[in-house]
Amino acid sequence: MAGLPSDISGRPLWLLAELTYRCPLQCPYCSNPVDFARRSDELSTADWMRVLNEARQLGAMQLGFSGGEPLLRHDLEELIGEARRLGYYSNLITSGVGMDEERVARFKQAGLDHIQVSFQASSEELNNFLGGTASFQHKLDMARAVKAHGYPMVLNIVIHRQNIDQIEDIIRMTIDLKADFVELASTQYYGWSKLNLDALLPTREQLRNAEAVARRYQEMMKDRMKIIYVVPDYYEERPKACMNGWGSIFLTIAPDGTALPCHAAQQLPGLTFPNVRDQSIEEIWSHSSAFQHFRGFEWMQEPCRSCPDKTKDFGGCRCQAYMMTGDATATDPVCSKSPRHGQLRAEVERIASLAGSSAPAQPLVFRNSRNSRALSPPVES
Amino acid sequence: MNDTPDQRVPALKTMYRFQWEPAQAAHVLLYPEGMVKLSGSAGEILKRVDGQRSIAVIIDELKAAFGGAPLDDDVRNFLAQAQSNGWITL
Ligand code: SF4
Numbered sequence: 001m002a003g004l005p006s007d008i009s010g011r012p013l014w015l016l017a018e019l020t021y022r023c024p025l026q027c028p029y030c031s032n033p034v035d036f037a038r039r040s041d042e043l044s045t046a047d048w049m050r051v052l053n054e055a056r057q058l059g060a061m062q063l064g065f066s067g068g069e070p071l072l073r074h075d076l077e078e079l080i081g082e083a084r085r086l087g088y089y090s091n092l093i094t095s096g097v098g099m100d101e102e103r104v105a106r107f108k109q110a111g112l113d114h115i116q117v118s119f120q121a122s123s124e125e126l127n128n129f130l131g132g133t134a135s136f137q138h139k140l141d142m143a144r145a146v147k148a149h150g151y152p153m154v155l156n157i158v159i160h161r162q163n164i165d166q167i168e169d170i171i172r173m174t175i176d177l178k179a180d181f182v183e184l185a186s187t188q189y190y191g192w193s194k195l196n197l198d199a200l201l202p203t204r205e206q207l208r209n210a211e212a213v214a215r216r217y218q219e220m221m222k223d224r225m226k227i228i229y230v231v232p233d234y235y236e237e238r239p240k241a242c243m244n245g246w247g248s249i250f251l252t253i254a255p256d257g258t259a260l261p262c263h264a265a266q267q268l269p270g271l272t273f274p275n276v277r278d279q280s281i282e283e284i285w286s287h288s289s290a291f292q293h294f295r296g297f298e299w300m301q302e303p304c305r306s307c308p309d310k311t312k313d314f315g316g317c318r319c320q321a322y323m324m325t326g327d328a329t330a331t332d333p334v335c336s337k338s339p340r341h342g343q344l345r346a347e348v349e350r351i352a353s354l355a356g357s358s359a360p361a362q363p364l365v366f367r368n369s370r371n372s373r374a375l376s377p378p379v380e381s
Numbered sequence: 382m383n384d385t386p387d388q389r390v391p392a393l394k395t396m397y398r399f400q401w402e403p404a405q406a407a408h409v410l411l412y413p414e415g416m417v418k419l420s421g422s423a424g425e426i427l428k429r430v431d432g433q434r435s436i437a438v439i440i441d442e443l444k445a446a447f448g449g450a451p452l453d454d455d456v457r458n459f460l461a462q463a464q465s466n467g468w469i470t471l
Pocket residue numbers: 023024025026027029030031032067068069095367
């Protein structure tokens with residue numbers, strides 16, 4: 001939904017609590033870091049309680065419990081209760097795997113405001129293939145349970161080349177489930193999805209079709225259900241206002257307590273991210289060098305520095321800039337004013353031609369511990 | 382059925398939470414993954430939207446609270462806007 005008031009910033013309005021990197025699913029587009037299996041250390045319940053309290057005092061209102069799969073934390077009910085007591089609007093962002101109707105009811109009692117269930121696709125076969133788990137029927141049951149227990153229901157489906165042609169079936173499924181909001185979220189390419197970019201980026205033609213379908217249903221369902229579909233920014237001429245600006249309103253706490261301005265930021269070089277085990281949220285937000293680093297406009301290079309649009313998009317995504325140019329202070333290459341924009345266009349063309357060719361597709365790399373360990377060296381401590 | 386538009390009773394939809402935020406010194410509406418910061422007058426109106434009070438009662442109360450100012454149309458317009466935003470039922 002990302003409903004953001006434009007007139008308030010400077011406070012961590014949004015707290016994303018990534019409770020764990022453990023997950024029974026293996027989505028090849030997962031946004032968790034590729035080396036998640038080397039980061040298995042998790043905050044205690046008491047640590048999380050302190051984080052919730054301190055962030056709320058700084059003005060946080062929206063709280064997302066995510067992961068990994070947050071249901072794997074046995075203290076989830078306790079954390080929800082504390083969140084309610086503190087006055088957060090709390091959102092549980094889940095695959096539904098590990099939930100049953102009893103737990104849905106318990107969460108409600110503890111004060112949870114909203115459950116967002118994700119689906120991988122609208123067909124059992126594709127859903128279970130992409131998630132690497134036979135989860136489809138259970139997800140349907142859980143979506144119904146969420147609705148039956150009076151929660152607003154948001155269904156989230158990450159859209160990419162493997163499921164984009166089924167977008168109509170996907171929307172129909174969400175209508176059958178009586179969702180209030182549907183987020184058709186285009187894959188963002190970092191973490192695991194970057195590894196799988198060649199197999200996930202849709203072609204321009206696929207996008208055009210999908211957009212037309214989404215628009216038709218938006219119109220048709222206008223008074224009953226809100227459908228949000230954002231196309232991948234690789235096809236745009238202007239970048240997204242990533243995180244509404246660095247250290248502006250978003251605060252992510254990773255499972256091990258690392259505080260991040262964006263859940264993908266750990267890949268950026270040369271930054272040391274503070275940990276809630278060592279510092280208060282106030283110190284981290286207001287004084288840590290990592291949170292100051294890309295705040296405001298001082299860090300920018302040309303063409304952003306003298307561009308009038310810098311207050312709108314903040315120069316785009318730092319991670320994307322780094323991944324494509326090797327320089328985290330560069331203009332996001334999605335922007336047509338970026339000197340590297342042509343390179344991004346060429347990359348998109350290359351991938352589109354792969355999609356159209358009969359050459360055997362590169363197999364998907366699934367997000368699981370085995371692959372994570374194989375792909376990343378041990379973290380030094 | 383209600384006879385006149387002002388006898389309708391507005392109610393906040395269940396997915397929204399209305400509350401006072403000390404850090405913003407304002408009322409806010411919270412909903413799945415989003416929020417709206419309300420102006421002072423919007424806050425005063427929504428504070429009285431409880432599924433019990435009719436529009437007429439809300440107008441009377443606000444007049445009493447704000448020295449009889451002619452705010453009838455402001456209230457009606459705001460509530461119509463709130464309905465079209467999907468915040469309330471009328
Ligand atoms: S994207 Fe898939 S694998 Fe990653 S945390 Fe979510 S459900 Fe688990």
